[in-house]
Amino acid sequence: MTDLSRRRMIKTGLAAATGIAGVGVGAGLAKKYGLIPPDSRGLWGAGETLNYASYRLLTKHAMAREFPRDEISARPLANEIAPPSEAFQKLQAGGFADWKLSVEGMVDRPGTFSLAQLKSYPSRSQVTQLACEEGWSYVAEWTGVPLSQVLEAAGIQPQARFVVYFSIEHDWWDSIDMGDALHPQTYLAYGMNGGDLPVGNGGPLRMRVPRQLGYKSVKFINRLVVTNDLKKFGKGLGSASPEGGYAWYAGI
Amino acid sequence: MSDKQEAALPASSAVSTLRHSALVRVAHWITALSFLALLFSGIEILISHPRFYWGENGNVLTPALFQLPIPSSRALVHTGYGYVLPDQNGWSRSLHFQSAWLIVLTGVVYLVAGFASGHFRQHMVPHGAEASWRPLWQSIATHLRFERPSAAEAWSYNLLQRLSYLVVIFVLFPLMVWTGLAMSPAFTSAFPASVDWLGGRQSARTLHFFAAVSLLLFFLVHVGMVWFAGFGSRMRAMITGRVNQPLEGA
Numbered sequence: 001m002t003d004l005s006r007r008r009m010i011k012t013g014l015a016a017a018t019g020i021a022g023v024g025v026g027a028g029l030a031k032k033y034g035l036i037p038p039d040s041r042g043l044w045g046a047g048e049t050l051n052y053a054s055y056r057l058l059t060k061h062a063m064a065r066e067f068p069r070d071e072i073s074a075r076p077l078a079n080e081i082a083p084p085s086e087a088f089q090k091l092q093a094g095g096f097a098d099w100k101l102s103v104e105g106m107v108d109r110p111g112t113f114s115l116a117q118l119k120s121y122p123s124r125s126q127v128t129q130l131a132c133e134e135g136w137s138y139v140a141e142w143t144g145v146p147l148s149q150v151l152e153a154a155g156i157q158p159q160a161r162f163v164v165y166f167s168i169e170h171d172w173w174d175s176i177d178m179g180d181a182l183h184p185q186t187y188l189a190y191g192m193n194g195g196d197l198p199v200g201n202g203g204p205l206r207m208r209v210p211r212q213l214g215y216k217s218v219k220f221i222n223r224l225v226v227t228n229d230l231k232k233f234g235k236g237l238g239s240a241s242p243e244g245g246y247a248w249y250a251g252i
Numbered sequence: 253m254s255d256k257q258e259a260a261l262p263a264s265s266a267v268s269t270l271r272h273s274a275l276v277r278v279a280h281w282i283t284a285l286s287f288l289a290l291l292f293s294g295i296e297i298l299i300s301h302p303r304f305y306w307g308e309n310g311n312v313l314t315p316a317l318f319q320l321p322i323p324s325s326r327a328l329v330h331t332g333y334g335y336v337l338p339d340q341n342g343w344s345r346s347l348h349f350q351s352a353w354l355i356v357l358t359g360v361v362y363l364v365a366g367f368a369s370g371h372f373r374q375h376m377v378p379h380g381a382e383a384s385w386r387p388l389w390q391s392i393a394t395h396l397r398f399e400r401p402s403a404a405e406a407w408s409y410n411l412l413q414r415l416s417y418l419v420v421i422f423v424l425f426p427l428m429v430w431t432g433l434a435m436s437p438a439f440t441s442a443f444p445a446s447v448d449w450l451g452g453r454q455s456a457r458t459l460h461f462f463a464a465v466s467l468l469l470f471f472l473v474h475v476g477m478v479w480f481a482g483f484g485s486r487m488r489a490m491i492t493g494r495v496n497q498p499l500e501g502a
Contacts, residue, residue: 058442135298251439
């Protein structure tokens with residue numbers, strides 16, 4: 001009996017130690033391979049980390065579904081947005097000729113791009129779905145310049161891990177990891193369905209991240225910052241979304 | 253050790269006997285808790301867009317398959333109510349996915365253990381004389397007459413119960429997971445067939461809703477039947493694993 005309980009105790013102890021060591025090693029590996037999202041702490045950290053780690057492991061190189069042109073929605077829904085700021089209205093009055101995108105942070109050649117400069121790069125188009133976290137969706141043809149091309153032009157430094165992007169509108173910013181930033185379907189979009197990108201849909205310049213839900217595709221982009229540390233931005237959670245209670249990673 | 257002691261006792265003993273294994277009990281309560289969290293957060297998310305569609309796309313500019321007559325947490329949706337509910341989607345979505353992970357991981361352990369131990373074969377799959385239509389009609393009739401379950405049913409599931417558990421475990425839960433993942437733009441980028449086979453993102457969402465309604469109905473009937481069969485003894489059996497009744501003709 002005592003023999004049995006001692007054996008049992010040793011077994012339980014070994015199992016517990018293995019479990020704790022396993023979790024420790026797992027956490028170390030997860031950190032090393034960048035599987036931990038910036039909002040991994042707090043009540044929902046476990047779920048957010050599992051979501052993000054699964055994407056990194058399973059779908060890192062996958063392409064968002066593209067549709068034939070006849071599946072383009074007749075009317076692309078422009079979601080509710082706050083009234084535009086004075087700064088936006090001023091640029092809009094000038095036909096966005098003075099819209100500037102600044103590229104900063106861990107790049108060799110920081111600087112600004114005008115819309116005309118962005119449009120001078122070979123344009124790319126994708127017919128992809130915009131899916132909102134609320135449940136609705138539409139398909140549109142998005143035209144723009146792949147973010148990777150702009151980052152390449154600016155010269156990303158090797159230690160860069162994230163791209164933070166800002167809307168001209170106050171308190172509207174987000175970030176993606178380098179995998180998403182360099183993904184061929186991640187665009188700085190300036191056109192939709194053959195015309196200019198309408199203001200309601202984020203014109204003149206919108207980030208387009210089709211492998212994540214609509215709220216990652218921030219509207220009215222005028223600033224990019226390449227970084228290796230998201231803690232320096234806002235409350236350090238990677239975007240304005242977690243500050244409003246939403247997950248940083250929105251692939252689901 | 254305690255299992256051996258029980259096996260040594262005569263079958264007609266009134267001493268408490270193991271009814272549900274520890275794994276079944278732990279899995280049951282984690283699943284119950286996660287299900288309620290998923291239901292609650294799911295309803296909360298649904299309120300932000302209580303319209304449903306079929307096919308790939310749908311939004312307030314397109315006709316709905318149907319719209320639930322409830323208020324919404326978005327001004328964009330015309331509901332006929334003069335107010336907009338507060339937005340609770342942030343934490344609701346986080347709770348939804350965290351509970352989904354918990355229920356799926358628990359479900360995987362339960363399924364593997366259930367197949368390995370013969371749990372499904374022994375306790376759920378109708379066997380022998382049960383596996384035909386006549387016992388099924390009899391079981392339905394027994395339920396419709398609201399007859400109290402026989403003492404034997406404290407020890408084994410009746411036919412209708414077996415079938416509904418099988419449907420929940422092998423049809424509804426997998427369908428929930430599938431239709432849920434089919435709404436993830438990341439998952440569908442890696443596995444596009446998961447959503448294409450369902451007819452599109454909005455079809456997946458609508459099926460997710462109907463599967464959830466089915467699970468809710470199951471949940472209500474399940475709790476009702478537990479109440480009807482004797483809440484105390486059934487709860488005791490699922491918490492402690494033990495039943496304290498004499499065995500008669502089981």
